[in-house]
Amino acid sequence: MVKADAYGLGVAAVAPVLAAAGCRWFFVATLDEGIALRALLGDGAEIAVLNGPAGGSAPLFAEHQLMPVLNHLGQIAEWADFCRRDETLWRAAAIHFDTGMNRLGLGAAERDRLAAGPDMLDAIEVRLVMSHLACADERRHAMNRAQLGLFTAALTRLAPHLPAVTASLANSSGIFLGADFHFDLARPGIALYGGNPTPPEPNPMAEVVRLQGKIIQVRDVDSPMTVGYGATHRVDRPCRIATVPLGYADGFLRSLGNRSYATIGSTRVPVVGRVSMDLITIDVTALPAAEVHPGTPVELIGPGRSIDDVAAAAGTIGYEILTSLGARYRRRYSGGGR
Ligand SMILES: *Cc1c(COP(=O)(O)O)cnc(C)c1O
Numbered sequence: 001m002v003k004a005d006a007y008g009l010g011v012a013a014v015a016p017v018l019a020a021a022g023c024r025w026f027f028v029a030t031l032d033e034g035i036a037l038r039a040l041l042g043d044g045a046e047i048a049v050l051n052g053p054a055g056g057s058a059p060l061f062a063e064h065q066l067m068p069v070l071n072h073l074g075q076i077a078e079w080a081d082f083c084r085r086d087e088t089l090w091r092a093a094a095i096h097f098d099t100g101m102n103r104l105g106l107g108a109a110e111r112d113r114l115a116a117g118p119d120m121l122d123a124i125e126v127r128l129v130m131s132h133l134a135c136a137d138e139r140r141h142a143m144n145r146a147q148l149g150l151f152t153a154a155l156t157r158l159a160p161h162l163p164a165v166t167a168s169l170a171n172s173s174g175i176f177l178g179a180d181f182h183f184d185l186a187r188p189g190i191a192l193y194g195g196n197p198t199p200p201e202p203n204p205m206a207e208v209v210r211l212q213g214k215i216i217q218v219r220d221v222d223s224p225m226t227v228g229y230g231a232t233h234r235v236d237r238p239c240r241i242a243t244v245p246l247g248y249a250d251g252f253l254r255s256l257g258n259r260s261y262a263t264i265g266s267t268r269v270p271v272v273g274r275v276s277m278d279l280i281t282i283d284v285t286a287l288p289a290a291e292v293h294p295g296t297p298v299e300l301i302g303p304g305r306s307i308d309d310v311a312a313a314a315g316t317i318g319y320e321i322l323t324s325l326g327a328r329y330r331r332r333y334s335g336g337g338r
Pocket residue numbers: 001003050131132170171172173187188189190191
C-alpha cells in the first residue's frame with residue numbers, strides 16, 4: 001500500500017525498493033497516484049486504484065494500465081461500458097465488497113444483484129476481489145470474524161463467475177489475525193513503515209522512521225516566567241530552554257504542545273509550551289549545559305519514541321503522524337540498496 005505518497009514517506013523512494021524486494025501488487029488511492037506510480041515502476045507491476053473510475057476517467061486507467069477498484073454497480077457499469085468500446089484491450093479490474101466499513105465497496109444488496117446478473121462482468125477481466133477490515137487492530141473484536149464470514153460468502157457466491165481470481169482481505173493488522181485472513185494477497189501499509197499492527201502488544205515491526213531536528217538557540221529562563229504563545233508553560237525554577245526549528249507546518253502537530261518529549265542522547269526532554277508554526281521549545285535543564293548548544297541533534301521520532309508514542313501523545317494514530325510529515329525536512333533514505 002503506497003497511497004498518500006507511501007504514507008508520507010516518499011513513494012518515489014519507497015515503491016522501487018518494494019518492487020526490488022519482490023512486491024508485485026501496489027495499491028494507491030487516486031488515479032493521479034496511479035499514473036505517477038506507473039511511471040516510476042514501468043511495466044510488470046500490478047497497480048490498483050482504490051477510488052475507481054469516475055466521470056469518464058476510464059481511458060486514463062487503460063492508457064496507464066491501471067486496475068480500477070470497482071466499488072459499486074455504477075463503477076462496474078462504467079468500466080464494462082468502456083471495456084466493450086475500448087480497443088486497447090485493457091480490461092483488468094478489482095471488485096471491492098463492503099463487509100462492514102460502509103465506506104467503499106458493494107454492499108449486500110449490490111452483491112446480490114451482481115450474483116443474480118453476473119453478465120455485467122462479461123466484458124471485464126476481474127483480477128482481484130477484495131474487502132477491508134474495520135477493526136483488525138483490535139484482535140478480539142467481533143467484527144473481524146463477521147467480516148471474514150461475509151467475505152468468504154461473497155467469494156463462494158461469485159466463484160462460478162470469477163474463476164481463479166485473486167482474493168485479498170487483510171491490511172497490516174489483518175495479517176496478524178491469522179492465516180484465515182490471508183487469502184492470496186495481503187495489503188500491508190502502516191506495518192511496512194514501522195507502525196505497530198498489533199497494539200497493545202509490542203511492535204513486531206522494525207521502526208524505520210526517524211525524525212531529527214537541531215537546536216538553533218538555547219536560553220536560560222528566569223523564574224517566574226512563561227514559554228511560548230498563550231504563556232501555557234510556566235517556569236517556576238530557573239531552567240534552560242532550547243528551540244528546535246520544526247513546527248506544525250512540518251506536521252509536528254500542534255496538539256503535541258506540552259504533551260510530548262524529545263530525546264537528546266538517551267535523555268528525555270519535554271516539549272514545553274505550544275508548538276509554533278516553525279518552532280518548538282524543549283526544556284533541557286536536565287542536561288549539562290555543555291551538552292546542549294546550537295547544532296545539538298534532538299530526536300522527535302526514533303528508537304524509544306515511536307510514531308505510535310507520538311501519535312498517542314497527540315491523540316491520533318501513527319498513520320496521521322507519518323502522512324503529516326512536512327515538505328521542509330531533508331529526507332535521507334538508507335538501506336534497500338539506496
Ligand atoms: C490503507 C488501506 C490498507 C492498508 O492499511 P494499513 O492499516 O496501513 O495496513 C489496506 N486496504 C485498504 C483498502 C486501504 O485503504
